[in-house]
Amino acid sequence: MKRIAVVGTGYVGLVTGTCFAETVNQLLCEDIDENKVNRIRISEVPIYEPRLDVIFERNIKENRIRFTTDLKEDVDFAEIIFLDLSIPKGEDGSADLSYVIGVAEQLGKLMTEYKVIVDKSTVSVGKSDKVEAEISKFARVEFSVVSNTEFLKEGFAVDDFLNSDRVVIGTLDAHAAKIMTELYKPFILYGYPLIIMDEKSTELTKYAANALLATKITFMNEIANFCEADGADVDKIRLGIGSDSRIGHKFLYPEIGFGRSCFPKDISALLKSGKQVGYDFEIIKSVLDVKEKQKTTIVTKIKNFYGGVKGMKFSIWGLVFKPDTDDIREASALYIINDLIKSGAEINVYDSEAMENLGFYYNSVGRKTVLPFI
Numbered sequence: 001m002k003r004i005a006v007v008g009t010g011y012v013g014l015v016t017g018t019c020f021a022e023t024v025n026q027l028l029c030e031d032i033d034e035n036k037v038n039r040i041r042i043s044e045v046p047i048y049e050p051r052l053d054v055i056f057e058r059n060i061k062e063n064r065i066r067f068t069t070d071l072k073e074d075v076d077f078a079e080i081i082f083l084d085l086s087i088p089k090g091e092d093g094s095a096d097l098s099y100v101i102g103v104a105e106q107l108g109k110l111m112t113e114y115k116v117i118v119d120k121s122t123v124s125v126g127k128s129d130k131v132e133a134e135i136s137k138f139a140r141v142e143f144s145v146v147s148n149t150e151f152l153k154e155g156f157a158v159d160d161f162l163n164s165d166r167v168v169i170g171t172l173d174a175h176a177a178k179i180m181t182e183l184y185k186p187f188i189l190y191g192y193p194l195i196i197m198d199e200k201s202t203e204l205t206k207y208a209a210n211a212l213l214a215t216k217i218t219f220m221n222e223i224a225n226f227c228e229a230d231g232a233d234v235d236k237i238r239l240g241i242g243s244d245s246r247i248g249h250k251f252l253y254p255e256i257g258f259g260r261s262c263f264p265k266d267i268s269a270l271l272k273s274g275k276q277v278g279y280d281f282e283i284i285k286s287v288l289d290v291k292e293k294q295k296t297t298i299v300t301k302i303k304n305f306y307g308g309v310k311g312m313k314f315s316i317w318g319l320v321f322k323p324d325t326d327d328i329r330e331a332s333a334l335y336i337i338n339d340l341i342k343s344g345a346e347i348n349v350y351d352s353e354a355m356e357n358l359g360f361y362y363n364s365v366g367r368k369t370v371l372p373f374i
Helices: 011-022 034-041 052-061 071-077 098-110 127-136 157-162 174-187 199-230 234-242 263-276 282-294 297-306 332-342 355-364
Strands: 003-007 026-030 065-068 080-083 115-119 143-147 167-170 194-197 313-317 346-350
Touching: 003 011, 003 071, 011 026, 011 052, 011 065, 011 080, 011 157, 026 071, 034 065, 052 065, 052 157, 071 098, 080 098, 080 174, 098 115, 098 127, 115 127, 115 174, 127 143, 127 199, 143 167, 143 174, 143 199, 167 174, 167 199, 174 194, 194 199, 199 234, 199 263, 199 282, 263 282, 297 332, 313 332, 332 346, 346 355
Parallel strands: 003 026, 003 080, 026 065, 080 115, 115 143, 167 194, 313 346
Antiparallel strands: none
8 A cells, every 4th residue: 555645636637546546545636726626525526537436435435535735735645646737738839837847846845755756647758857857956855756647548537547558657767666566566467568668758658649549530531531522431441441450440430630638739749849859740740730621621511511501500419529528628519619600600509518618618718609508
């Protein structure tokens, strides 16, 4: 049993803390949002994720997981501190590390004994070095910084964590590697590999994985567009090429671009990282170009079919980027809604889980128009 702190109770942080508690560790999770923490303390899970509420309530009852708004309490309690902080996309496409660097400074000032600091959320290449440098400015004790990129799929995050197909740890510190291996032992008992590499390689692994999957989707979108012009059946083609073991069936479904909370952000950050070292990702640029074109194709078809949409009413059923989540970030439905509204249409929308998030989205982007919800 280990004492673990999780800084940030967003999507990754809450899943991480809950799943580590499930393996009989003691967890203390910190967040600066006092309202969120108060809600979580009464077992109100702020995100929708299958199975999360069940194991969350179980571990609350077993007193294996607690919550605080005090970072010092986290630091004093834990031997391992996970950083699950928001990494928004900056205006230039790079990852904005301001939240992480700010917490790193505080950690350096608060630590009084050796700690393992773990970057858990998707990070920019070289972020661990920056976190370590910031902590070193203020720390008076030894510490280790480890990169431990997550590969959670929304809608399957709990299963992904508890039954991971791989655990990737980035550290060249033998002592930190031993602690992390002990921590993850319950998750790798069934033969899933634990891969230890240097920090930069770990950081790039997540970006590379998401970029490759987005490229696969983008390729199928191009094939689908060609099929529509040529008269071929993209679903038959998908089955034909997916049966090739070198390709597989996953991520071969044509989409209206691609949503997901990570794909667009991570690909933009990878493109920016390449520029910072003088490398130009030609394929990644093409993926983003096709995505921008693809997300408007369905509205163009609607306009062409009806000869315009001004004054027409449309209903949209389903707002999230994939089933079994309440996440609407970069969802295709948002582009469709916005384009139709700009063209003079009226919209009714419904989603069983995401209606509240849609209201937050329109307020955050400054839209005062209230959509009539079904």
